Amino acid sequence: MVGGGQLARMTHQAAIALGQSLRVLSQAPDDSAALVAADVRIGTHTDLSALREFAKGCDAVTFDHEHVPTGHIAALAAEGVKIYPGAEAIVFAQDKRRMRERLSELGAPVPRWRPVSTAAEIADFAAEVGARPGEGSGWPVVAKAVRGGYDGRGVWMLADLAAAEELVATGVELIVEERVPLRREIAALVARSPFGQVAAYPVVETVQRDGICVEVLAPAPGLPEELAVEAQQLAIDLAHALGVVGLLAVELFETADGIVVNELAMRPHNSGHWTIEGARTSQFEQHLRAVLDYPMGETSLTAPAVVMANVLGGAPGGMTLDERLHHLFAADPGVRVHLYGKQVRPGRKIGHVTVLGDDMTSVRARAARAARWLQEGK
């Protein structure tokens, strides 16, 4: 796996059960996965010769992020490396403009959007959106960096022309999108093997704060069955159409008129961490099964209600993380904790917790309390 973050760390856990050992290409020896994997190579994912050396002897190569240049991926594939997802698929997770174009071609539900290079174009787009009844002025609009966005970075809510001018002045390549009047965000996660088998997980609700996923509820509470099936079918169709091998996470807006695609990810995804204990097969094992071309595992829930809450680094001071963990374990012996071995920095994802049970309300409260304990020590 290229990339040594927490996704590779948790994939290594899954690889162990399959009788494998994950080789990790890590930028630094103290990256999350590098701390726990037996076979760690230090190198950069933009360095083709490092990737080539890394791939030697691997049954298959995959990624814990979407930042490997597609040219490098294509080069390795041409040399016979089994590398998944392939360049022709992952480009749609790297490049938001290409993604929006392709999804539009495929007839998938997307927000109105446009590539823009000037503030005037953004204002025109807002005016067009605003021209429809009930849309107000069209502002604010959502601007997104075509490349490199992550965890809320690379997304801007533009209130007016002045804000648009300021952003355009930075020179970043942009698309703009209408602000979708969403009820909530949901996500559909599927995995596809080279053979073409696809397995779909139950659709979940994702709760965001400041652009970062803080909570995932599985299954999405009160989601009408037909909408859940539609979301799963959409993700399955996209996995086939885009030729994805491995996981595909489709982040969706649920609106009064149905579902709209927000983002795509082609790797283990934060919205799927609940599957470690909450689904019969974890997303990490599923991703490995897909890239190694094993038959897919069962995706059903292991409990009626599952909630994952991210643990972000809290403000410095007070109890150590280890002391907090002691208190949490004493307070709730049933909570499942996953720590990533990272240095604590405010706002940084340092772990997650998962709680399972019969009642979503109480499960959610327990998960939130557990995350808060680890984060704030209270």
Add this chain to the structure above:
Amino acid sequence: MVGGGQLARMTHQAAIALGQSLRVLSQAPDDSAALVAADVRIGTHTDLSALREFAKGCDAVTFDHEHVPTGHIAALAAEGVKIYPGAEAIVFAQDKRRMRERLSELGAPVPRWRPVSTAAEIADFAAEVGARPGEGSGWPVVAKAVRGGYDGRGVWMLADLAAAEELVATGVELIVEERVPLRREIAALVARSPFGQVAAYPVVETVQRDGICVEVLAPAPGLPEELAVEAQQLAIDLAHALGVVGLLAVELFETADGIVVNELAMRPHNSGHWTIEGARTSQFEQHLRAVLDYPMGETSLTAPAVVMANVLGGAPGGMTLDERLHHLFAADPGVRVHLYGKQVRPGRKIGHVTVLGDDMTSVRARAARAARWLQEGK
């Protein structure tokens, strides 16, 4: 963890979730755990200086087997190493004579037994056992090596004096025990922290073949509640009385008259592998929580019926293990597989499978079929 077998391998998986990385003292670089852990030291557990070097910088030291000399454990403890279970506890898992003596003192239910050094003493013991009504001749008796027995090795069923003479001639230090008229074997697993907190898992049935555990059923089907509670209470009492820190597995015979202690183990135990998916906290995490003095985790079942089946190496020839795994995953997408990364040798434990569900009969059939597939490829 001292020892690089599958128990350390699975403990490493649990350590990762706790934000830890397991350091492993392994005899060879291709031992099960050494293949997957980041921090592997090669050395022998009988070498005190290797143990001392290994322990430097560890928060706590524990074991994946019971073969570390108690003198070495005591020496490290005297030097300030947190090493669990301690020498004063683990001796009862190393030395069957000491174990039987101590259990007898504590009033725990044990078979009639005796240390012996001659065939005549064995014959005397058989005669005494046979003198009781309904016991026949007293033969066969069970002879056990005082030290070093494991997975059916070091245990002999002696049919008569001639067999006793043959065994005694080998010079191995022995105890003899009456052959207990058992209904079945069950096991009670508990974990105890230095603080003294104890958590008990549901009592399971263990199915043996040729002295090797082949199947574990959780919870033990049809076990009367009072007997289950008695077994758990016995294990809790023994953990306290023997001063165990970490896991204590108490292997028991269920007889018409109640339960009888067969063996003790003080480490993650084959009878507890089902807990990885089948209990809210796996035995591996629980052992780590105990030796690191965290509060214990919840031990409840995650499904009404859980079955673990061991996968032994099959006869050579036919499909590779990897091909068998493909077929198994296609046939049963819900089975959970754990492979240990070991070379296949006939009869060697190379992995295990776990199946969860509502109905013990069908769950057991699925687990047996899955294990047979991996073992025999059919």
